[in-house]
Structure formats: structure tokens, C-alpha cells
Amino acid sequence: MATLSKQKIGSVLAKQGILIAFAVFIVAFTLANNKFLTVDNVFSVVPASAKQGVMALGVTFVVISGNLDLSVGSMMSFSTIVVLDLHDKIGPFLAIPAMFAMTLCLGAFIGILVGYLRLNSLIVTLGMLSAIHGLTLTYSGGQNMDIADKEGTWFSVFGQGTALGIPVPILIFALLAAVLGLMLSRTPFGRKVYAVGGNGTAATFSGIRRARTVFMCYILSAFCVATAGLIQASRSLGSQNTVGQGLELEVLAAVILGGASLMGGSGTIFKTVIGVLILGFIQNGLLLLGLQFYVQYVVTWVIIILAVWLDIAAKRGRLWSPIA
Amino acid sequence: MQPGALSKALKNGAIWGFIVLELIFFSVAGEFMSLSDTAFMDWENMLLLLKQSAPIGIIAMGMTIVMVNGNIDLSVGATFAIAAIILLDSMTWPFMAAMGDWAIPFAWLFALIVGTLLGALNGLLVWKTGVDAFIVTLGSMLGYRGIVFMFNGENPTSHLNWTLVDFAEAEFLGIATASWFLLAATGAMWFLMTKTVHGRNAYAIGDNREAAVNAGIRVGPHMMINFAIIGFLAALSAVVFYSESGSVNPNDGQLYELWVITAVVLGGTKITGGAGSVIGTFGGVIAIQLLRKGLGHIGADTSTVNLVIGLILIAVLFLDRQLNVKGKEALKV
Amino acid sequence: MTDTKPILRLDGIVKTFPGVRALDGVSFAVMPGEVHALMGENGAGKSTLMKVLGGIHQPDGGAIYMGDEQVVMSGPLEAKAKGIVFIHQELSLAEELTVAENIYLGELPRKSFGRVDWKTLAEKTNAILKKLRVGFDALTRVGDLSIANQQMVEIARALTVDAKAVIFDEPTASLTDAEKVVLFDVISDLKADGVGIIYISHRMEEIFKITDRISVLRDGQYQGTVATPETDEERVTQMMIGRKLDLTRNALHHELGDVALEVRGLSCGKLYTDISFEVRRGEVVGFYGLVGAGRTEIAETLFGLRDPSAGQILLDGEEVRLNSPVDAIARGISLVPEDRxxxxxxxxxxxxxxxxxxxxxxxxxxxxxxxxxxxxxxxxxxxxxxxxxxxxxxxxxxxxxxxxxxxxxxxxxxxxPSLLIVDEPTRGIDVGSKSEIHKLLRGLAAKGYAVMVISSEMPEVLHVSDRIVAMYSGRIMRTFTSDEVTEDSLIQAISGLGGDGKAA
Structure with missing residues (x-):
């Protein structure tokens, strides 16, 4: 009986561990610093994590389909630079759709390579990380990109505006999370993503077009990246070429923290959102406690390893791995 | 000739063929486009290239055995930076400073030990927790970088020791110190991977892990040793490089993992493990450095280098797939 | 045999997994110089028992004795050190390594500084390979060998140590007849050296040819041990399935409808050649043959997963091109695949x-x-x-x-579907579910479905089929109606003997 209840506790922890951890964090930080759980603070934390969050939504699809996307960071730099450049050249009305189209083309390129040509996604997106970075530098000539008239443009609304008292980046993140969450959990496409990631061969044997499904995941990922680029560009109205550098790993960390397996087939949008929030709040909480930003790196390291470790430990029913 | 032998020969020689192509292309293109008067295939230029390959190259040798073993290490850039800081910082410690130039070997030793331990920690985590190496080292890439910042915040750490600089800038038989270290690391890893039981077991584990387990090979310690090796080599790379430069930024080494993995994959190591060679990796390292230098020679800037390397990596993967393509009657899954 | 002590004895082994009692008090003993067959249906517990013996699983009860001494197998290495060698059914070879390295995997001979002693390694390996009379040497890369030769490498592993007991798990699954002879020679050499051999196989003719005693497992329980010369196939089968083997044919025929599927001269590279048959509505057509005869590949072609190199597929009289499962499903074809x-x-x-x-x-x-x-x-x-x-x-x-x-x-x-293809529908499932699935297949035919059943089990094919297509090495040897088929003629046809001479 004792072992049974232990197992039960284990499985509850495994399923809801991330939520429990999140709750513990909030409580601990709130106790440590009474500014932590205030509306002001929350509204300042979430917009800062909104672009990572939006990208994490897309990467969740890619990861569930059994692949990786390491190119999102450099792709976001690309979208940010492009939209800022076009803003002054053709105006925001045309710049935004043009930027989306260009980013989606990059996503489609990766989708063809990984989906239809079945190349290893780790290496392909690693290559694209470098290639898109080069593309961005070529496009900008290595210069920072700034909007000439920073005061007089409505373009800043995506990053700096508020609606109904809520910052627009939060609204975009929430809306996208809701739509993509429903898409993943409730639509035939979402079902196919899980099937392809869970067992691609069985999915093919069930008449699912595996290549097309993977392709669509990368398109979605690129769409999210473009949205994140829009938020970033609109928040800062000027940017370096390397604005997204390293974000691919932060984003992947959030998705993994949410419990998606790199083997594919598992994970949800809801859990990814929690993963994003945990990383965002750690960052913010540690700063409020007066700690330097780099402490957050170390804490994130510990949390990621612990989260994934406990997750698989609960699944295999023992803490230590059976590797001899 | 056995069937498949041609494609295999093609694959094994591909990286060297690619290097020759690069040499020809840049020599010819350099004639028309180069801003400088010197020829690309200049002996001095080639020696410089070898020296410049050293930081990435030394780490790539470690990545080869880790990837052949079926793992990956994303934290090498951060380990590189930590080792560099230990090297430079330790020489300012009071007891070390008191020793004068005798502090140098100790500083080297400290840096190498720390690198080895950081690598071994990765390996231990992979072994004991059973978490995928990709995730473990993704985490420690952040964590180790955090540790780097703890030394000096965002300020660079500097310490110039002229004896050290002299040693690092020295040349022996016309070849720079850094190049010697690259060659030594390549030779040592080649010996380890082709001649020793540990190396052969590493291949077996990466190739068919279950078979290795069934044969009683202890997978965990092998993985840990290999991670310790890459940690050691990352530190060695830092030690060689920063002995000369004398100043390290907390962001140094960032994206090294990408360059290193690119070199290893270009050199023909299988991403899933079980196949690959140190010699191939050496070719991959040279090919990348040639490309960087060559593009610079014909007047292209860094952006083009990034673009070209990314696309070449994908092209290599694509060609590899085409060479291994199965018959027309194969199952389409 | 009573005067010698068993070399290896299992006593009341129990192993449970959550919800399943995989082994329930299994006891048997292997004498030195004996070939001991271990038989049982899929899922009877043979492989679990072997994993317990190899130290991969720890038993929940019972004990293992070697000689007089009780032993605990903590892992594969310890089992090997104690002289127990496994020849696995699934090849566990590292393809990129050489034959020699694979044979001595985990125990490469060493020189100073942990170097591999290549010379000794090659000498020892070539000596073993010579005994096996194979056509490759120690330095061949395993990935370059045929499957059968890879199996021989696996077998060579048994000869590296001073083995006390060798366990062969379905060793002949991919061997040709000539290679089997070599294997049986190896086994009799081992036997002459006083090694105890456990031989796991489904092939009755091999069991009766080379083994001395037979132990049977059913649903994790030990059913008894019999001396091979004193028993026959029927009694062993009865022990395995708990009742007499049902070799009755399907006698009930339904009203046959139109031709749902017609295949004309279909070929796919080397996998199968010149295949022609038809399936009518209300009919079950069984495909019988050895593993590798090309039956599964035909099914995969019909499901759009392989491109045929020649021939036509006609559904309801209309020629179709099936490029993917999506096409096949749209045309009303369903495939229950082999690998569940x-x-x-x-x-x-x-x-x-x-x-x-x-x-x-x-x-x-x-x-x-x-x-x-x-x-x-x-x-x-x-x-x-x-x-x-x-x-x-x-x-x-x-x-x-x-x-x-x-x-x-x-x-x-x-x-x-208008055409249902089932590939090995009852592989690895219990007897009760088996007969239910058979009933179901007959019932579907009665409702007017056209059904193709691919199976390697003769009772199953006999039981459900209206007609039986016998295949050998990528060709159709003969088509039987359920009235005319006999076991002998069926076995001859799938072994490439006799048949109607069309392809022989």
C-alpha cells in the first residue's frame, strides 16, 4: 500500500509537477518581496517575456512533431530588422505583411528540408541559425536599424500600447496562446502533430501526410517568430542585428520546462505558457531580490535539469537512471 | 569493387575534395577580386590559417568522440570562457603572484582541471539522471555562462604575463604554438579513438547501445570520460588562446558550440553516433577556416561567411542523404 | 544423465511486472553436453526467462544454480563471466565496427595504455571464423555483411569464452540451409565439449533434429520437460497451447461477390516478381509463406507504401495508381500492419x-x-x-x-474498407484473442468484405481462408482452395518444392 501511494504521489508530481513548482515560486518570491505579486510588476514581467513566449508557442508545435528549431533566435533578428527597415521605406501598413511573408518563406524553406527531404532538424536549423544571421547582416549591411520618426508612428502600439489597461504584448501572447492551444488540442491538425511526433511510421501507416504536417509546424513556428519580431521592433523602434541571439535556447528551455519531450509526441501549449512564465518570473524575482541577471542563468540551469530529471524519474519509477 | 564502396570512398574523401575545391576557387577568384597582392595559397597564409583554426579545432576533437559516443555537448563555449577566466584570474591570486613566472604552469593546471571537472559534471548528470545530453548541456550552457559572469560581472578579466605571451607567440619549426597544440590534440584523439579499448567502445556505444550494454560495456563511465575529455579540450583551447591575448570578455566563446558541431558534421561524423573520425573532423575544421579566410580574401564580409557556412552544412546533409538513398522499391515511410 | 549434475538449474523462478505475472515458478535444468529446447508460444515468457538468466531482470522469487552453487546474476557481464553466453535473435551488432571487434565486444584484448591488441584480436577471431567456415575475415566491417553472415558473427560470440552454457534464441531465423548445417555442427562441437545448450525455436523440425530434451512454457508457467525421442510434434504442441492443435479448415463458404481486387503481373525490384491474383467480395484469401517470401511487401505496395516496378493493380475492375496510404485509404483499402x-x-x-x-x-x-x-x-x-x-x-x-x-x-x-488486408493478425497475442480475431475475419467476409490475410501460422491460414496463396522467395508457387489444400502440399509449396511448376 505504501508503495502504491508513493507511486500515486509520484505520478501526480509528474503530471502536475510544473504547476506545483510554479505555485511554490510565486509564493516564495511573494514572501521574499512584497512587490513581486503586484499588477505593476506582473505587467512589467509578462511583456518582457512576451516575445520569448510567442516564439515558444511555435516551437512547441515543432518539438511535439519530433523535431527541433534552433533557428528561431536568428530568424527573429531577421524579422525585427526587416520590419524596421521597411517601416521607413514603405510604411508600416505594407511593412508588416511584407515582413511576415519573408519570415514565412524562411520557415517554409526549413519545413521543406526537414519535412519533405527528411533531413535532421538539429543540423538543418543549426545551419539556418548561421545562414539567417548572415542574411540579416547582408540585409542591414551590419548597421543597426532605427525608425527615423520614433514619436510619430502608430507602429509602437504592438510593443508599447495598452488596451483595456493591459499591455498589448500580453494580449497578443494570450490571444495567440489561446488560438494555438485550441489548434493543438482540438483540431485534426493538432492530433496529427501528436501522431507524427509520437510515432511517425504509424502515422504514415494511418494515412497521415507526415511531411506536410512537419512542414506546417515550421510554418507556424515562423509565424510566431514574425509576431515576436513585430513585438520586439515595436517595443524598441530600433535594433541591433543580434537582437534574437541566444533566444532559441531560452525558448527551447521554456518548452522543455513545460514538459514537452524532445523525442516528440508530448507537451501542451498550456504547459509551455507555464514554462515561459516560470522563466520570466525567475528572471524578475531574482532581480527584485537584488541579485544580478547572471544568477538567473544558474538558477535556470538547475531548474531545467531538475524538471526534466524528475519528469523522467516519475515515468520510469526510479530516481537514478538505469544506465550501467 | 564492392557495391557501395564508391559512395563510401566518396564520402570519406569528400571533406578533402571540398578543401581542394575551396583552395582552387579562392586562388582563382582571389586573382580577380582580392584587395591584397598576396596570393591566397601563400605558405605564410596557410600557417596562419592553421593557427587560427586552433581554438575551434581543439574543441572539435573532443566533440568528435562525444558525438561518436551518441551524445552532444552544447556547453563547450561556456566551459571555454570559464577556463580562460581561471587562467588569467588565478595568476593574480596572492600566492600565485608571489611565485612569479612559476605561477604559469599552475594557472594552466587550474584551468585544465576546472574544464575537465565541468565536462565530467555534464557527463555525470547524463549518466546518473538519464536526461538527454542535449538538454543537460543546454542547461549547463546557461549555467556555466552564469558562472562566467560571477567572476567580474560584465567587465573583461585581463592579465598579461609576457612570459606567457612569448610562449604562446613562439614558433617551433616554423609552426606556431597554438598549431602545435591543435596537431597534438588531433594526434592524441586519433590514437584514443582508433587504437584504444576506450575509443573502440565509444564507437560501439554510439552505434548500438543495447549491444554494448549486453556485451557488458559500462556505458555511463564511458560517457562521463568522454565529457571530461571535451571539457579538458575546451579548457586547453582557452589556455592556448588566452595565453596570447591576455584578456577575456564574459561573452567569449559564445556560439563556439555551433562552429564546433558544424566542423564535426562537415567532417563526416554521424549525428546519431557510431561513425566519424578525428581526421575527418580535422578536415572539417580546416575547411571552415579556409572558407572564412577565403571569403575574407575575396572581399566578402562576415555576413557572407555565416550565410555560406550555414548553407554548406545543410548541403552536406542533403548530399549525404542522396548518397545513401535506398532503392526505388524501398518502403516510403 | 542422472549420474551427472546439471550445469545450470533454475528453481521456481518468479518474475512479476505491474499487473502481469510473467514467470510463475519456472524450474528446469540443463545437463552438460545436452541440447535443451525451450518452447512456448509468443508471450509465454521465454524471453523474460532469458533476461532473468542474463541478469537484465532480477527474479522476484526462486533461484539460479550453477553446479551446486546458487548464483545471482547482477548483469550481462556477470552472466558472461560465469560462462553463460547468449546468442540473440535480434542482431545486437555494431555495424560500423569490424567483425573482430563485434565478436570480442566488451572484452577486447589489451596492451599497455589501454591499447587494443589488434594482432591477438585478429588471430583469435580468424581461428573462430575458420571453425564457422564463413567467407569473411576478422577485419570486415559488419555493416558490409549480409544478414545471414551477421547472424554468423553473432554465433561466433559463443565461441570466444570458455562457455558453460550457451543460449541460442531463434538462431536460424535468417540462415540459409547451408548455413544451418554449419550452425548445427557448431552446436554439436559445443555439445561434445560438455557445454549445456538452451535452444529456443519455433521450428519443430529443428527441435526434433538436434535437441535432447524439451521444456515447455505456457503463460509464464512451466508445463514440464520431456525427452525428445519419446515425444512427437503433436504432444509438444498440445503442451504449448494447452489443447490439440486445431488444423481444421474453413468449410463455410459465403456467396462470393464481384472481384474487388485484381493484381496482374506485379513486381517490385527483387522483393517479389510477377504476382497475379484476385480477391472477391465475401472471400478471405490467405497468403502463406516463410518470412521474407514477399507477402508483406505486396501488402505494402497495395497500401501505397512501395512503388511497383511493373504490373497493374485493379480495384473493382479499374486500374489505379496508389502513391501513398492516403490514396489507398481513399480507394477503400485498409492495412492492419505486421508490426503492431x-x-x-x-x-x-x-x-x-x-x-x-x-x-x-x-x-x-x-x-x-x-x-x-x-x-x-x-x-x-x-x-x-x-x-x-x-x-x-x-x-x-x-x-x-x-x-x-x-x-x-x-x-x-x-x-x-472494401478491401481489408491483415498482416500477421494474431502475432504475439493470447490463444483466446486469437480465435476471436479468426471469427471476426470470417464474419467480415460474410458481410461482403474482401479480406487478405497474411500469416506465417499454418493453422491460422487453414482456419480462415477460402483460398490460400503459397509464396516462396518473391513468387507465387501455387494457389489452393480450402478443399484441396493439405499440410504437406502447402509446406512443399512454401519451401520451393513441387507446386504447380509455374515458378519452380
Missing amino acids: KGQGLVLGMNCRDNMTLPQVDDLTAGPFVAEGAEVAIFDQYRDQLDIRTPGWRARVGNLSGGNQQKIVIGKWLSMH
């Missing part, structure tokens, strides 16, 4: 989602999947096929083999 876990199911998904996977695009309400309709489909087939599961939310990976197979069958029945 690899090809049939997404083990991490729940029962309902697995069952409705092929039609998830059509089960929609607005943009969303209509979950009500899905549950309705699941309930219908759960009741019809008597699938035992805690509910549709249960992960398919947690179900028993029989229930998993029924999920796959339900998945394809719910598509209402």
Missing part, C-alpha cells in the same frame, strides 16, 4: 485517438475534432471487438497485446 507497435499504433496516445486517426480529418464540427463522434466510434468497436480497456482515455501502450491488436483492427474496420 512500430507501424500500427502511437503508443503514447489514448485508445480513442488511435482508433480514429485515419479519419480525423472527416470527424469535425467546425474547425474542431468532433469528440462525441469519436467516442461513439470507439464505443462501437470496443463493444463489437470486446476490447478490454479502462476507458478511451487509457494510453494504448498500457494495454495487452491482444487488446492493442483489436484497437488496430477497430481502427481499420471503422473506415468501412
Whole structure:
């Protein structure tokens, strides 16, 4: 009986561990610093994590389909630079759709390579990380990109505006999370993503077009990246070429923290959102406690390893791995 | 000739063929486009290239055995930076400073030990927790970088020791110190991977892990040793490089993992493990450095280098797939 | 044999997994110089027993004795050190390494500084290879060898140590007749050296040719040991399945409808050549042959997973091109694949989602999947096929083999196909579920489905088929009606003997 209840506790922890951890964090930080759980603070934390969050939504699809996307960071730099450049050249009305189209083309390129040509996604997106970075530098000539008239443009609304008292980046993140969450959990496409990631061969044997499904995941990922680029560009109205550098790993960390397996087939949008929030709040909480930003790196390291470790430990029913 | 032998020969020689192509292309293109008067295939230029390959190259040798073993290490850039800081910082410690130039070997030793331990920690985590190496080292890439910042915040750490600089800038038989270290690391890893039981077991584990387990090979310690090796080599790379430069930024080494993995994959190591060679990796390292230098020679800037390397990596993967393509009657899954 | 002590003795071994008692008090002993057959149906517990013996699983009860001494196997290395060698059925070779390195995997001879002693290694390996009379040497890369030769490398591993007991798990599955002779020579050499041999195989003729005694497992329980010369195939089979082998044919024929599928001169590279047959509505056509005869490949071609190199496929008299499973499904073809876990199911998904996977695009309400309709489909087939599961939310990976197979069958029945292809429908599932599935297949034919059954089990083919197509090495040897078929003629046809001479 004792072992049974232990197992039960284990499985509850495994399923809801991330939520429990999140709750513990909030409580601990709130106790440590009474500014932590205030509306002001929350509204300042979430917009800062909104672009990572939006990208994490897309990467969740890619990861569930059994692949990786390491190119999102450099792709976001690309979208940010492009939209800022076009803003002054053709105006925001045309710049935004043009930027989306260009980013989606990059996503489609990766989708063809990984989906239809079945190349290893780790290496392909690693290559694209470098290639898109080069593309961005070529496009900008290595210069920072700034909007000439920073005061007089409505373009800043995506990053700096508020609606109904809520910052627009939060609204975009929430809306996208809701739509993509429903898409993943409730639509035939979402079902196919899980099937392809869970067992691609069985999915093919069930008449699912595996290549097309993977392709669509990368398109979605690129769409999210473009949205994140829009938020970033609109928040800062000027940017370096390397604005997204390293974000691919932060984003992947959030998705993994949410419990998606790199083997594919598992994970949800809801859990990814929690993963994003945990990383965002750690960052913010540690700063409020007066700690330097780099402490957050170390804490994130510990949390990621612990989260994934406990997750698989609960699944295999023992803490230590059976590797001899 | 056995069937498949041609494609295999093609694959094994591909990286060297690619290097020759690069040499020809840049020599010819350099004639028309180069801003400088010197020829690309200049002996001095080639020696410089070898020296410049050293930081990435030394780490790539470690990545080869880790990837052949079926793992990956994303934290090498951060380990590189930590080792560099230990090297430079330790020489300012009071007891070390008191020793004068005798502090140098100790500083080297400290840096190498720390690198080895950081690598071994990765390996231990992979072994004991059973978490995928990709995730473990993704985490420690952040964590180790955090540790780097703890030394000096965002300020660079500097310490110039002229004896050290002299040693690092020295040349022996016309070849720079850094190049010697690259060659030594390549030779040592080649010996380890082709001649020793540990190396052969590493291949077996990466190739068919279950078979290795069934044969009683202890997978965990092998993985840990290999991670310790890459940690050691990352530190060695830092030690060689920063002995000369004398100043390290907390962001140094960032994206090294990408360059290193690119070199290893270009050199023909299988991403899933079980196949690959140190010699191939050496070719991959040279090919990348040639490309960087060559593009610079014909007047292209860094952006083009990034673009070209990314696309070449994908092209290599694509060609590899085409060479291994199965018959027309194969199952389409 | 009573005067010698057993070299290896298992006493009351118990092994439980959550919810299953995989081994329940298994005891038997292997004498030195004896070839001891271990038999049982798939899932009877043979492989679990071997894993206990090899130290991969620890038993929950009972003991293992070697000689007089009780031993605990903590792992594969210890088993090997004690002189117990396994020849695995699934090849466990590292393809990139050489033959020598594979044979001595885990115990490469060393020189100073941990170097491999290549010279000794090659000498020792070549000596073993010479004994096996194979046509490759120590330095050949294993990946360059044929499957049969790879199997020989696996077998060579038994000869490296001073083995006390060698366990062969289905060693002949991929060997040619000539190679089998060599293997049997190796076994008799080992036997002459006083080594105890456990021989696991489904092939009765081999068992009766080379073994001394036979032990039988059924559902994890030990059924007894008999001396081979004193028994016969029928009695062993009876011990294995708990009743007499049912070799009755299908006598009931339905009204046959139109030709649903016609195949004319279909070929696919070296996999199969010049295949022609037809399947009518209301008819079950059995495909019988050895593993590798090309039956599964035909099914995969009909399901759009392989491109034929020649020939035509006609559905309801109309020639079709099937480029993908999507095409095949649209044409009303369903395939219950051979490899249930690899090809049939997404083990991490729940029962309902697995069952409705092929039609998830059509089960929609607005943009969303209509979950009500899905549950309705699941309930219908759960009741019809008597699938035992805690509910549709249960992960398919947690179900028993029989229930998993029924999920796959339900998945394809719910598509209402006009042609249903089932490949090894009862592999690895218990006897009860087997006969249910047989009944179901007959029932489907009665409802007017055209059914193709691919099976390697003769009783199954005899039991469900109206006609039987016998295949050998990529060709159809002969087609039997269920009235004219005899076991002998069927066996001859699938061994490449006799037949109607068309392809011989």
C-alpha cells in the first residue's frame, strides 16, 4: 500500500509537477518581496517575456512533431530588422505583411528540408541559425536599424500600447496562446502533430501526410517568430542585428520546462505558457531580490535539469537512471 | 569493387575534395577580386590559417568522440570562457603572484582541471539522471555562462604575463604554438579513438547501445570520460588562446558550440553516433577556416561567411542523404 | 544423465511486472553436453526467462544454480563471466565496427595504455571464423555483411569464452540451409565439449533434429520437460497451447461477390516478381509463406507504401495508381500492419485517438475534432471487438497485446474498407484473442468484405481462408482452395518444392 501511494504521489508530481513548482515560486518570491505579486510588476514581467513566449508557442508545435528549431533566435533578428527597415521605406501598413511573408518563406524553406527531404532538424536549423544571421547582416549591411520618426508612428502600439489597461504584448501572447492551444488540442491538425511526433511510421501507416504536417509546424513556428519580431521592433523602434541571439535556447528551455519531450509526441501549449512564465518570473524575482541577471542563468540551469530529471524519474519509477 | 564502396570512398574523401575545391576557387577568384597582392595559397597564409583554426579545432576533437559516443555537448563555449577566466584570474591570486613566472604552469593546471571537472559534471548528470545530453548541456550552457559572469560581472578579466605571451607567440619549426597544440590534440584523439579499448567502445556505444550494454560495456563511465575529455579540450583551447591575448570578455566563446558541431558534421561524423573520425573532423575544421579566410580574401564580409557556412552544412546533409538513398522499391515511410 | 549434475538449474523462478505475472515458478535444468529446447508460444515468457538468466531482470522469487552453487546474476557481464553466453535473435551488432571487434565486444584484448591488441584480436577471431567456415575475415566491417553472415558473427560470440552454457534464441531465423548445417555442427562441437545448450525455436523440425530434451512454457508457467525421442510434434504442441492443435479448415463458404481486387503481373525490384491474383467480395484469401517470401511487401505496395516496378493493380475492375496510404485509404483499402507497435499504433496516445486517426480529418464540427463522434466510434468497436480497456482515455501502450491488436483492427474496420488486408493478425497475442480475431475475419467476409490475410501460422491460414496463396522467395508457387489444400502440399509449396511448376 505504501508503495502504491508513493507511486500515486509520484505520478501526480509528474503530471502536475510544473504547476506545483510554479505555485511554490510565486509564493516564495511573494514572501521574499512584497512587490513581486503586484499588477505593476506582473505587467512589467509578462511583456518582457512576451516575445520569448510567442516564439515558444511555435516551437512547441515543432518539438511535439519530433523535431527541433534552433533557428528561431536568428530568424527573429531577421524579422525585427526587416520590419524596421521597411517601416521607413514603405510604411508600416505594407511593412508588416511584407515582413511576415519573408519570415514565412524562411520557415517554409526549413519545413521543406526537414519535412519533405527528411533531413535532421538539429543540423538543418543549426545551419539556418548561421545562414539567417548572415542574411540579416547582408540585409542591414551590419548597421543597426532605427525608425527615423520614433514619436510619430502608430507602429509602437504592438510593443508599447495598452488596451483595456493591459499591455498589448500580453494580449497578443494570450490571444495567440489561446488560438494555438485550441489548434493543438482540438483540431485534426493538432492530433496529427501528436501522431507524427509520437510515432511517425504509424502515422504514415494511418494515412497521415507526415511531411506536410512537419512542414506546417515550421510554418507556424515562423509565424510566431514574425509576431515576436513585430513585438520586439515595436517595443524598441530600433535594433541591433543580434537582437534574437541566444533566444532559441531560452525558448527551447521554456518548452522543455513545460514538459514537452524532445523525442516528440508530448507537451501542451498550456504547459509551455507555464514554462515561459516560470522563466520570466525567475528572471524578475531574482532581480527584485537584488541579485544580478547572471544568477538567473544558474538558477535556470538547475531548474531545467531538475524538471526534466524528475519528469523522467516519475515515468520510469526510479530516481537514478538505469544506465550501467 | 564492392557495391557501395564508391559512395563510401566518396564520402570519406569528400571533406578533402571540398578543401581542394575551396583552395582552387579562392586562388582563382582571389586573382580577380582580392584587395591584397598576396596570393591566397601563400605558405605564410596557410600557417596562419592553421593557427587560427586552433581554438575551434581543439574543441572539435573532443566533440568528435562525444558525438561518436551518441551524445552532444552544447556547453563547450561556456566551459571555454570559464577556463580562460581561471587562467588569467588565478595568476593574480596572492600566492600565485608571489611565485612569479612559476605561477604559469599552475594557472594552466587550474584551468585544465576546472574544464575537465565541468565536462565530467555534464557527463555525470547524463549518466546518473538519464536526461538527454542535449538538454543537460543546454542547461549547463546557461549555467556555466552564469558562472562566467560571477567572476567580474560584465567587465573583461585581463592579465598579461609576457612570459606567457612569448610562449604562446613562439614558433617551433616554423609552426606556431597554438598549431602545435591543435596537431597534438588531433594526434592524441586519433590514437584514443582508433587504437584504444576506450575509443573502440565509444564507437560501439554510439552505434548500438543495447549491444554494448549486453556485451557488458559500462556505458555511463564511458560517457562521463568522454565529457571530461571535451571539457579538458575546451579548457586547453582557452589556455592556448588566452595565453596570447591576455584578456577575456564574459561573452567569449559564445556560439563556439555551433562552429564546433558544424566542423564535426562537415567532417563526416554521424549525428546519431557510431561513425566519424578525428581526421575527418580535422578536415572539417580546416575547411571552415579556409572558407572564412577565403571569403575574407575575396572581399566578402562576415555576413557572407555565416550565410555560406550555414548553407554548406545543410548541403552536406542533403548530399549525404542522396548518397545513401535506398532503392526505388524501398518502403516510403 | 542422472549420474551427472546439471550445469545450470533454475528453481521456481518468479518474475512479476505491474499487473502481469510473467514467470510463475519456472524450474528446469540443463545437463552438460545436452541440447535443451525451450518452447512456448509468443508471450509465454521465454524471453523474460532469458533476461532473468542474463541478469537484465532480477527474479522476484526462486533461484539460479550453477553446479551446486546458487548464483545471482547482477548483469550481462556477470552472466558472461560465469560462462553463460547468449546468442540473440535480434542482431545486437555494431555495424560500423569490424567483425573482430563485434565478436570480442566488451572484452577486447589489451596492451599497455589501454591499447587494443589488434594482432591477438585478429588471430583469435580468424581461428573462430575458420571453425564457422564463413567467407569473411576478422577485419570486415559488419555493416558490409549480409544478414545471414551477421547472424554468423553473432554465433561466433559463443565461441570466444570458455562457455558453460550457451543460449541460442531463434538462431536460424535468417540462415540459409547451408548455413544451418554449419550452425548445427557448431552446436554439436559445443555439445561434445560438455557445454549445456538452451535452444529456443519455433521450428519443430529443428527441435526434433538436434535437441535432447524439451521444456515447455505456457503463460509464464512451466508445463514440464520431456525427452525428445519419446515425444512427437503433436504432444509438444498440445503442451504449448494447452489443447490439440486445431488444423481444421474453413468449410463455410459465403456467396462470393464481384472481384474487388485484381493484381496482374506485379513486381517490385527483387522483393517479389510477377504476382497475379484476385480477391472477391465475401472471400478471405490467405497468403502463406516463410518470412521474407514477399507477402508483406505486396501488402505494402497495395497500401501505397512501395512503388511497383511493373504490373497493374485493379480495384473493382479499374486500374489505379496508389502513391501513398492516403490514396489507398481513399480507394477503400485498409492495412492492419505486421508490426503492431512500430507501424500500427502511437503508443503514447489514448485508445480513442488511435482508433480514429485515419479519419480525423472527416470527424469535425467546425474547425474542431468532433469528440462525441469519436467516442461513439470507439464505443462501437470496443463493444463489437470486446476490447478490454479502462476507458478511451487509457494510453494504448498500457494495454495487452491482444487488446492493442483489436484497437488496430477497430481502427481499420471503422473506415468501412472494401478491401481489408491483415498482416500477421494474431502475432504475439493470447490463444483466446486469437480465435476471436479468426471469427471476426470470417464474419467480415460474410458481410461482403474482401479480406487478405497474411500469416506465417499454418493453422491460422487453414482456419480462415477460402483460398490460400503459397509464396516462396518473391513468387507465387501455387494457389489452393480450402478443399484441396493439405499440410504437406502447402509446406512443399512454401519451401520451393513441387507446386504447380509455374515458378519452380
